[in-house]
Amino acid sequence: MIPKHAIEKYGTLFAGLVLFAFLMVFAENFASTANLLNVLKQVSFLMVLSIGFTFALIASELDLSFANVCSLSAVVIGSLMQAAYPWPLAVSAGLAMGLFAGLLNGYLVTYLKVPSLISTLGTASVANGLAFMITGGVAFVGRWDPDFLFLGRGKIGPVPVIILFTLAIVALSFFLSTQTKTGIHLQATGENEEAARRSGINTRKSKILGLALSGLAAGLTAVFLVANLSSAAPQMAGDFLLNGIAATLLGMTMFTPAKPNILGTIVGALIIVVLSNGLVLLGAQYYIQDIMLGIIIVASVAVSASVLKRAAFAL
Amino acid sequence: MPVKISTRNIYKNYGAVEALRGVSIDIHEGEVHAICGDNGAGKSTLIKVLAGVEMPDRGEVVIDGAPCRFTTPTESLKAGLATIHQDLAVAARMSIYENIFMGAELTKNVLGIRMLDKKKMRQDAAGYMSQLNKSITDMNIKVEELSGGQRQAVAICRALRWNANIVILDEPTAALGVRETEQVLELVRSLKQSGKTVILISHSMKDVVAVADRVxxxxxxxxxxxxxxxxxxxxxLSHYILSGEVEQVQA
Amino acid sequence: MNRFKTLMGAAAVLGAALISGQAAAFDLGIVAFQMSAETHARCSNTAEARAKEFGWDTQVLNSNGSLQTHAEQIENLIQKKVDGMVLCMSKPVQFDAQFQDAKDAGIPVITISSGSSPHTLFDVQPNEFVVGAEAAVYLLGTIDFEGGILAQRFESNAGARIRGIMLDVVLAENPTVTVVGSHSMARTKSWQDDVRNGMSALILQKAGQYKGIWASFDGQAFIIDDLLIESGMKKGDVSLVSIDGGQEVFRRIKSPDSMMTATVAVPLEDMATAAVDSMKAIAVDGKKKEEMVAGPYLFKPAILVDANNVDQYLN
Structure with missing residues (x-):
């Protein structure tokens, strides 16, 4: 008999492993080294982006702007690359853009007391408008500096470098969230803001940090996306909004049930990307993918709705 | 016993509402001092002033003869004053030790990086807890799994962790059952025994007369x-609160 | 959590159902960039139908307009080791890396309305410059090269933008025609509303100042046509010319109530069929690519459809 809490903690992980095993058996070429590396590369974008969203949600703030901020950062990077600025400058500007948007969200939430659900929607709209303003709606496309493209397309041996970057980011994020004072303060702020404040935790700082990390992650993802696609378009990360939230929600069904956590988000992102890769290898038609993603979202929200509600409505 | 903490002529207005109009109370070291009053009498405002959540318009708080001015909760904590609120005290979905060390986590140096020292926190937390409630030994348990009385024990442990000499308990027994209330009163007695000064805010006259030295x-x-x-x-006591009169005022 | 496992189980069953019945037939992967756009759907649906006529296994994927999703779907099809790929409205520079990978894996790729790439066999397209020029000249002809016109543009899409550029070229040569009002559509999910709002304002504001209206694609023209009908106009009051083709626009050209004058019909069905036929010739029948299409493009001329020949195309 498996204890109830073990099912709560590891049920989704187990389901993910079952999915993996299923694909290994039934999906031809799924378990090949090339495909597994392919999956790891593909998950990098979603993983980094949703880790950012998770940090904000740990502090009980809902960042709905991360996808549009990512697109805006991408456009900033693209415009500088197109204008032949050195790539480190373009990358820095993209990261700064993301960080700035995150800090702005933090300011709106903590100083102007606009609930994050509203303030980040506002930021998202502004970011979208700016992205269109910079591009005039036309994507930046070019055959840019190979050193820059290496960040997204490069390989060391058979291993795409983006996997290595992501591993580093994952390790750092996991460490920050579980092994440091900053991380536990973030959590305390999200779990019980008043108690945290009265225990001497600077909850305002925690909230700003959570949202800033979300913005920074959006900037990082933008670098990867632009370098991978050698182009930047005003809504290039739009699809990630739903997937990023889904990865985080799925993550909240494991390890520390109903609490956003980095490890869960990582597994959540992996499950989503493995599923979409697996469905292609199985020969599934395109609409199956949307249906499956929808089911995952509804199922994981059903398990972890309370936290989301609290973050959304600042209850 | 000497006076540990006094409020001197404290005033606090919220717009046109005069919440406090010159409160002066002396609280003696090592005693349980209850503060009673009907709703709107000013109890919670007084607690907020002591906890550093609100600043008084006039008057001062004196601890060990020295005037103090708290602009943040942290300053109040650092002055040795820990306030435990019935609803706001704990983060239910965090563990016992994380709650006890909230805001004052222990760290260790690993290769120049300051990491949380979870092992030490668990050990120390168990030490604090054993002073109050011997039945709880696993510090990894989430607070939401504890009873109301046990949660108060966790909150009080946090005060101990801060080395607070003065512990303010704000309605510690509200919404608790009979048995849990008895547990909490036992906690108050343990605190007193360990030499702490306790300020008890309560609606329950029975609880007050059971543990308080002064009211x-x-x-x-x-x-x-x-x-x-x-x-x-x-x-x-009820009669005094309702009438505001007492036949024979004692010092 | 148990609910979640049930869902995962359902997914497994679904997957098993999908792979059963797969034979060793030619495996064609078809990716449409944005299936919600009618032209993309027409392209992929025709390609799929043609491939099925050959008894091929076909898998259709939809990138939902996301660059990164498109890249990942191509990567996943490469991992699936498909025998060939047909891509509708893809982009050569952005997916350079993926096309290169496909080429390295020995997978032939034919693109439709995408632009040529050194790593693909060739691109099938009508040549948007020609299409744009035809529509522009036709429109100006209907107003005797004199007076004002309204223009509904779309800058975010390369094809639609080129059509706009060709309109400008034709206008430059005919200064007696002036654009009295122009609206540029934003690329959003609610583009229909955007067109409706923008054009209804212009139609009112500029009433009497224009004799012709140009729209960058037929979907926009339908909305404008409805607005004109609502404002009480009769066939012949203004001429409305656009580009794309399809049954709806043919029906409107034929209808006595509609303002729709002509469209330049892009032969998407011919193009998609030609792409699949070429794939068969090259990948199955072993013909050389050079025998089929010597250069980077296979041009399929667009057909101007107006009152004269609409019956020929209307089903």
Whole structure:
């Protein structure tokens, strides 16, 4: 008999492993080294982006702007690359853009007391408008500096470098969230803001940090996306909004049930990307993918709705 | 016992509402001092002033003879004053040790990086807890899995962790059952035994007379009555609170 | 959590159902960039139908307009080791890396309305410059090269933008025609509303100042046509010319109530069929690519459809 809490903690992980095993058996070429590396590369974008969203949600703030901020950062990077600025400058500007948007969200939430659900929607709209303003709606496309493209397309041996970057980011994020004072303060702020404040935790700082990390992650993802696609378009990360939230929600069904956590988000992102890769290898038609993603979202929200509600409505 | 902490002529207005109109109370070291009063008498405002959540318009708080001014909760904590609120005290979905060390986590140096020292926190937390409630030994348990009385124990452990000499308990037994209430009162007695000064805010006359050494009754933002609790009955106390009068005021 | 496992189980069953019945037939992967756009759907649906006529296994994927999703779907099809790929409205520079990978894996790729790439066999397209020029000249002809016109543009899409550029070229040569009002559509999910709002304002504001209206694609023209009908106009009051083709626009050209004058019909069905036929010739029948299409493009001329020949195309 498996204890109830073990099912709560590891049920989704187990389901993910079952999915993996299923694909290994039934999906031809799924378990090949090339495909597994392919999956790891593909998950990098979603993983980094949703880790950012998770940090904000740990502090009980809902960042709905991360996808549009990512697109805006991408456009900033693209415009500088197109204008032949050195790539480190373009990358820095993209990261700064993301960080700035995150800090702005933090300011709106903590100083102007606009609930994050509203303030980040506002930021998202502004970011979208700016992205269109910079591009005039036309994507930046070019055959840019190979050193820059290496960040997204490069390989060391058979291993795409983006996997290595992501591993580093994952390790750092996991460490920050579980092994440091900053991380536990973030959590305390999200779990019980008043108690945290009265225990001497600077909850305002925690909230700003959570949202800033979300913005920074959006900037990082933008670098990867632009370098991978050698182009930047005003809504290039739009699809990630739903997937990023889904990865985080799925993550909240494991390890520390109903609490956003980095490890869960990582597994959540992996499950989503493995599923979409697996469905292609199985020969599934395109609409199956949307249906499956929808089911995952509804199922994981059903398990972890309370936290989301609290973050959304600042209850 | 010498006076540990006093409020001197404290005033606090919220717009046109005069919440506190000159509260002066002396609280003696190592005693349990209850503060009673009907709703709106000014109890919670007084607690907020002591906890550093609100700043008084006038007047001062004196600890060990030295005037203090708290602009943040942290400053109040650092002065040795820990406030435990019934609803706000704990983060239910975090573990016991994380709650006890909230805001004052222990760290260790690993290769120049400051990491949380979870092992030490668990050990120390167990130490604090054993002073109050011997039945809880696993510090990894989430607070939401504890009973109301046990949660208060966790909150009080946090005060101990801060090395607080003065512990303010804000309605610690509200919404608790009979058995849990008895557990909390036992906690108050343990605190007193370990030499802490306890300020108890309560609606329950029975609880007050059971553990308090002194009682101050607030009415309309003033401390109208200060008296020793010995031989005081709950009925009597209710009467004082409602009438604002006492036959024979004791020092 | 148990609910979640049930869902995962359902997914497994679904997957098993999908792979059963797969034979060793030619495996064609078809990716449409944005299936919600009618032209993309027409392209992929025709390609799929043609491939099925050959008894091929076909898998259709939809990138939902996301660059990164498109890249990942191509990567996943490469991992699936498909025998060939047909891509509708893809982009050569952005997916350079993926096309290169496909080429390295020995997978032939034919693109439709995408632009040529050194790593693909060739691109099938009508040549948007020609299409744009035809529509522009036709429109100006209907107003005797004199007076004002309204223009509904779309800058975010390369094809639609080129059509706009060709309109400008034709206008430059005919200064007696002036654009009295122009609206540029934003690329959003609610583009229909955007067109409706923008054009209804212009139609009112500029009433009497224009004799012709140009729209960058037929979907926009339908909305404008409805607005004109609502404002009480009769066939012949203004001429409305656009580009794309399809049954709806043919029906409107034929209808006595509609303002729709002509469209330049892009032969998407011919193009998609030609792409699949070429794939068969090259990948199955072993013909050389050079025998089929010597250069980077296979041009399929667009057909101007107006009152004269609409019956020929209307089903």
């Amino acid at each position: 101050s009754i607030l009415r309309n933002g003033q401390n109208q009555i200060d008296l020793l609790a010995a031989d005081l009955s709950a009925d009597r």
